[in-house]
Amino acid sequence: MSQLAHALESQPSLQQQAVILCRQQDLVPFSGVAARFAEYAIALFYLPGETVELYGLSHIDPVTKAPVMAHGLLGETKGEFYVAAPLHKQQYRLSDGQCLSDSALTLQVFKVQLLDGQVYLLPPTEY
């Protein structure tokens, strides 16, 4: 169990602030789905069996401002995973949202976690 998951389980206060976004079964393996939280649109990328299985990044394409990032293809280069923007194919690293071809572009990162068949969105400041 990851540190984070452990923290979630052991600290009820954290669990209260975290929100359940969706069920694990709503995710599509090795691909993305989009979820909403308040005014945010979040792309959830699911890589079952990998060290980090779930990533949350902004669903909004920084270049076109269209809500499409969850529909990009996932790729891997030299062991790092990225998503290719569906409209113009820029690559964004899943771990930190950095665009690999243009240093000025980033995708906002959301902290997400799988636990007990649920997908949690964590508050940004607590860990």
Place this chain on the structure above:
Amino acid sequence: MTTSITKQLLVIGNGMVGQHFIEQFLNQTETAQWQLTVFAGEDRPAYDRVHLSDYFSDGNAAKLQLVADSFYAENKVTLKLDEPVLAIDRAAKTVTTAKARYCYDKLVLATGSYPFVPPIAGNDNQHCLVYRTIADLEAIRASSKGARTGVVIGGGLLGLEAANALKLQGLEAHVVEFAPQLMPVQLDKDGGELLRCKIAQLGVSVHTDKATSSISAGSEQRLQLNFSDGTVLQTDLIVFSAGIRPQDSLAKDAGLELGPRGGIVINNQCQSSDADIYAIGECALWQGQLFGLVAPGYQMARTAAAVLTGDNSQSFSGADMSTKLKLLGVDVGSIGDAHGRTPGAISLRYRNDLLGEYRKLVLSADGKQLLGAVLVGDNSYYDSLLQYALNGIALPADPHSLILPQSSGKPLLGPAALPATATLCSCHNVSKGAICAALDNGVQDLAGIKSCTKAATGCGGCAALLKSVVEHELTARGVAVSSDLCEHFSYSRQQLYHLVRVDGLKTFNELISRHGRGHGCEICKPAVASILASCWNEPVLAKPHVALQDTNDTFLANMQKNGTYSVVPRIPGGEITPAMLISIGQVAEQYQLYTKITGGQRIDLFGATLDQLPLIWQQLIDAGFETGHAYGKSLRTVKSCVGSTWCRYGVQDSVSMAILLENRYKGVRAPHKIKMAVSGCTRECAEAQSKDVGVIATENGWNLYVCGNGGMKPRHADLFATDLNDQQLLSYIDRLLMFYIKTADRLQRTATWMNNLEGGLDYLREVIINDSLGLCAELEAQMQLLIANYQCEWQTVLNDPVQRARFNSYVNAAAPARSDFGFVPERGQLIPSRQLNINVSIESKETSL
């Protein structure tokens, strides 16, 4: 006198060399004071005479034109079309045409040659023709109407090309040669004899040692040739190809020095006996020699342009007359001293009557230098031999190894062995050193080399050599000339296709774990998805494949710039009932979709949200539509014209054929999209010649065109086969598509595929029509499997709740309103607002939740 006074430079003749002169002249630095005027004897700007015969395979004269119409105006060159010069007045320094008189300071004669027509009684019949200009070809085509046989008089290089043209016109072709062998200039006796056998096998009758004494009216056919030996031959038309003569009459009348058998005498600066008058190309005679090829003409053009602008460093010093040709599909090559006329020359020969191959080397007396060569049947030896001969490279100790069959380990003269001074492209005078310099200056690939050095853009004879040199040099510079698909697979698409088939692999995971590494990327995933679909045609959204698909395939719709999608139902052949039209209209109205007729004869509905797609498709399918695969690398549309059903010119039912084709190939996944069209007659209203597969009706069936393309770099399709019946047409297209699917690169349209295909159109014909690889039955069976496994992907999705659930915009929230995507009205419909203002936050990273 000031230098600002403009000087008049007149060029007589806008043929290949005249045109090259203009371009070379414009490239010089000191041209500002010159006003350039060009007189063309023909009614069209310069065209590629070398590829003149292509006109018969595609009927497209525009394609032969060397520069765009706008070239002349853009470069301030005055072009006088169809205004031949009638006389030159050297004293007054003027030239006269039927329209006016023009002054010159300097004059360039580039009047070329004219075909020699032997003085035989009856040679003025309207069906006695020549083979030199587009107008000549049009005349031959006209004369071929209603004709059965055609005779070419002259068995040289051009005569054989003309015979091929007659064959292409559907005529029974004969060649009549005065000498005892074919191509007496370029080939020796054995070579000529072999060529004759091969050509006879191809159905062209060859008559050597025949002198024609007169031409009279025929009893069965239009004409009768009467030979000096008393025999006769009847024919409907005659093409004279008995050699060319320099077009020197203007020069003669003006009193310029000519050779004893014609030709305008020039010095090394290409000046005639009047220093203000230059002569270049086929009309010029240098040291008693005429040059009937483009490359020497281009060298003269370069020299004259340099000398005229004060650069005296250039001079013409003769040229190599070696030639490599494919005549009626037979390889023929002739290098240097093919006849071994150099004193003391010795020869080595290889002759194989079984394979129909003949090769001869002519060596210097000491056996160390290659002086000449003759090749018949296999030109793959040509490039190396030419380099030995041209560059004086010392021969290996066993020179015979150069012409023995390749399996015996022929030491090929590889690109590495060539000296930097070696001329690779004689048309444009490009050396290996120049190629290396261009690469050092940052040119990255073959295409770049071609556009910056112009190498391989003349006669094209050097293309294969150029490619190997560029690849070799790139590799030497550490640039990987790799055909690897991406970092996950060290295979080309073609190899992966093969692996998938041979190992019977059904999923990406199986393939990457066996033959690749890592996790894949946006390059290999869709490529493999396409290969899997081309092999097994399982639904692309089936679970193992869904994460591989490009975005458009994932949702069976095309994503638009604002994140909404377009919907394109299939409208086979462009035919649609009013009721179907109305139902499209109803769907569009209900969902407020922007509606447009596409360039592919169907209707595109734009602006649907992800959540709306299944609803919209349910209604369309209920109304009888199926998916149009506008998103797939697969068949798009088969355009049609209205055809014989309605059109007064139509000779076949193009609509029915288009619908048949569209229904047959719909859903077949390929390396790239495929487009087709069917026209009901030669007027070609469906623009079939711009498609991957184009079909044009004839009186007798269908003509099939292949590998055309619109897009950024349009390519006219090549005529592949003529007068096919329905069944032949389908089986050729089946094989062709399957062969393309098997062998093309990722995202390579058929046009680029063809351009890169070793052996080109002829090779493709061999494979598809003559089954040279023994593949045809397999190709057809594989296509059958794909056709049999077709399903409408939208229907499949709608039937499967799991797949359908993918079409929710958000897994945890209601479908967004369409207004969230920002639409504004324009001309009565909704279009994306220019300023996207999407109703979800796009704030920066710092935001806290």
